[in-house]
Amino acid sequence: MTIIYASAADALRDLVRDGDTIAVGGFGLSGNPTDLIEALRDSGARDLTIVSNNMGVDGKGLGILLENQQVAKVLASYVGENKLFAQQFLSGELDVEFVPQGTLAERLRAGGAGIPAFYTKTGVGTPVAEGKPHADFDGETYLLERGIVADIALVHAFRADRAGNLVYRHTARNFNPLVATAGRTTLVEAEHIDDEAYLDPDTVVTPGIFVQRLVMALPKVKDIEQRTVRQRPTGGGANQPAPASDGAAADSPTPTFATA
Structure with a gap:
């Protein structure tokens, strides 16, 4: 419940x-x-x-x-x-x-x-496998997790x-x-x-x-582990990003990705 x-x-x-x-x-x-x-x-x-x-x-x-x-x-x-x-x-x-x-x-x-x-085969032959039981299945070695x-x-x-x-x-x-x-x-x-x-x-x-x-959950600004930015391109063209909706200057940094 x-x-x-x-x-x-x-x-x-x-x-x-x-x-x-x-x-x-x-x-x-x-x-x-x-x-x-x-x-x-x-x-x-x-x-x-x-x-x-x-x-x-x-x-x-x-x-x-x-x-x-x-x-x-x-x-x-x-x-x-x-x-x-x-x-x-x-x-x-x-x-x-x-x-x-x-x-x-x-x-x-x-x-x-x-x-x-x-x-699992993952880790076999590496330090991950040290001290863990091993077994063979169909000619392959596996370790117990x-x-x-x-x-x-x-x-x-x-x-x-x-x-x-x-x-x-x-x-x-x-x-x-x-x-x-x-x-x-x-x-x-x-x-x-x-x-x-x-x-x-x-x-x-x-x-x-x-x-x-x-x-x-309390409302909060979500932290971004590493923010990567680039300068916003200047000039027109169909492939150019739209102007910032918050009124930011055209050459202000623009995030290219962020974690959720």
């Missing part, structure tokens, strides 16, 4: 404990459950194991948990945008298990589906209904649906919660059976 809470802090208050394993959706700064991450920081819980594709950047996303010395171990596939992460890893403060990105996705999916382990079941899952969704059914927006979908199924208790912040009607079943990505706690 999904319960709607007044705030992210209320949703986490009686739940998180020192030493918990917490799976977190997002990719870079896209689709991060920012309010729930901030509430986790404010909870003061320590010695956490974080399962996420990456650890945000310095001062943003999961990076704020590193700043607050709350993380003991990280399972991630990419951490190259966070200098503090590198410092804590190299100094021995942080235990890190690097997981190939596809393997991380499948470990979360397996955990959510009740599959304790699976074999464990499914991931987290104590708590933190998820960001675009829209939810009162039953906890979820849909996601564009690239912000990323790891969120996998994380949502892998938590013993799943907390979701949604940008829109429809309290009067249910989502169209044909559009639902995560069924509400996986969601225990739901909170409305």
Whole structure:
């Protein structure tokens, strides 16, 4: 049963404990459950194991948990945008298990589906395979990977209904649906919660059976991990971009891409 809470802090208050394993959706700064991450920081819980594709950047996303010395171990596939992460890893403060990105996705999916382990060729013959059981199938060597079941899952969704059914927006979908199924208790912040009607079943990505706690996401400017800009071309022509609708000067920088 999904319960709607007044705030992210209320949703986490009686739940998180020192030493918990917490799976977190997002990719870079896209689709991060920012309010729930901030509430986790404010909870003061320590010695956490974080399962996420990456650890945000310095001062943003999961990076704020590193700043607050709350993380003991990280399972991630990419951490190259966070200098503090590198410092804590190299100094021995942080235990890190690097997981190939596809393997991380499948470990979360397996955990959510009740599959304790699976074999994959990814990582065979590399440091990823060290200490893991191997087996041969049809003349090929595979290694055994464990499914991931987290104590708590933190998820960001675009829209939810009162039953906890979820849909996601564009690239912000990323790891969120996998994380949502892998938590013993799943907390979701949604940008829109429809309290009067249910989502169209044909559009639902995560069924509400996986969601225990739901909170409305606070409005905020979405951070962009790396903004790349170019000078706006001058002159006319059918292939030239239209003038900026906000009245910006014709030669002002124009974003060429941004994460969701």
